[in-house]
Amino acid sequence: xxxSVISFLVENKPGVLFNISNNIRRKNFNIHSITxxxxxxxxxxxxxxxxxxxxxxxxxxxxxxxxxxxxxxVKRLDPLRTIQRDMALVKLHTADPMAQEEALEIIxxxxxxxxxxxPDTVIAQITGSVNEVNDFTKEVTHIGIIEAARxxxxxxxKGWVTLKEP
Numbered sequence: 001x002x003x004s005v006i007s008f009l010v011e012n013k014p015g016v017l018f019n020i021s022n023n024i025r026r027k028n029f030n031i032h033s034i035t036x037x038x039x040x041x042x043x044x045x046x047x048x049x050x051x052x053x054x055x056x057x058x059x060x061x062x063x064x065x066x067x068x069x070x071x072x073x074v075k076r077l078d079p080l081r082t083i084q085r086d087m088a089l090v091k092l093h094t095a096d097p098m099a100q101e102e103a104l105e106i107i108x109x110x111x112x113x114x115x116x117x118x119p120d121t122v123i124a125q126i127t128g129s130v131n132e133v134n135d136f137t138k139e140v141t142h143i144g145i146i147e148a149a150r151x152x153x154x155x156x157x158k159g160w161v162t163l164k165e166p
Contacts, residue, residue, distance in 0.1 A: 001048055001053055001054060002052065002053075003032060003052050004050065005048060005076070005077045005079070005084060006048070006050070006074060006076050006077070007046070007074070007077050007156075008047040008048075008065075008073070008163075009039060009045075009046055009073045009163050010045050010070050010072060011044065011070045011072065012039070012042065012044050015070075017034075017036060020065065020068075020071070020148065021049075021066075023061075027053045029058075029061065029132045030144070032048070032050040032051055032152075033050045033086075033153050034047065034050075034152055035047070035048045035151060035152050036048075045074065048155055053132070055076070077155055077157060078157075081157050081159070082155045082156065083156055084130070084154070085127055085153070086129065086151060086152065087126070087132045087138065087151040088107075088125070088126045088149065088150045089125055090123070090145060091121055091122070091123045092121065092122045092123075092134070092140055092143050092144060092146070093120065093143065093146050096119060099143050100117075102141060103124070106140055106143075107124045108134070110126050110128065110163075112126040114123055118157075121146065133150065
C-alpha cells in the first residue's frame with residue numbers, strides 16, 4: 001500500500017471538511033495527514049489529504065468524491081509531477097553545551113531555521129520532503145526531543161498543471 005496525495009478545491013463553507021473526512025472513513029481509508037487553507041478566492045478552500053491504500057482503490061474514491069456537491073474538483077496527484085513538503089517544529093533539550101552545538105550543526109545540515117534558543121532548549125523549523133523531516137527527527141532523537149509538531153504534507157503540481165475548476 002502506497003501513500004497517495006489527494007488534492008481538493010472545495011467550497012469554503014462549514015461542514016465540507018467533515019463531509020470529506022467522513023466519506024474517506026466510510027470507504028475504510030485512514031487519513032495520514034491533512035492540510036487546508038483558503039484558496040485564491042475567499043469562496044474556495046484547498047485541502048490536501050494523504051492516505052495509504054491501493055492506488056486503484058484511491059482512484060475509485062477520488063472518482064466518487066468528485067460527485068460530492070461541495071467539491072469543485074478533486075484528484076490524486078502524480079508523485080513524479082508534484083512538489084511535496086512537510087514542516088516540523090522540534091523543541092530539543094540542549095542543557096549540555098555539547099548537545100546544543102550538535103543540535104545547531106544538525107539543524108544547519110538540514111537547512112533548518114532556529115526559531116528560539118535558550119540555555120537549555122532549541123526550537124527548530126525543518127521543511128522538506130517527508131523523508132527529510134523523518135531523517136532529521138531520527139538524527140536528533142539522541143539529543144532529546146521535548147516536543148514536536150508537524151504540518152503534514154502539502155503539495156502542488158509542477159509546471160502549468162493546476163487544481164482549478166474544470
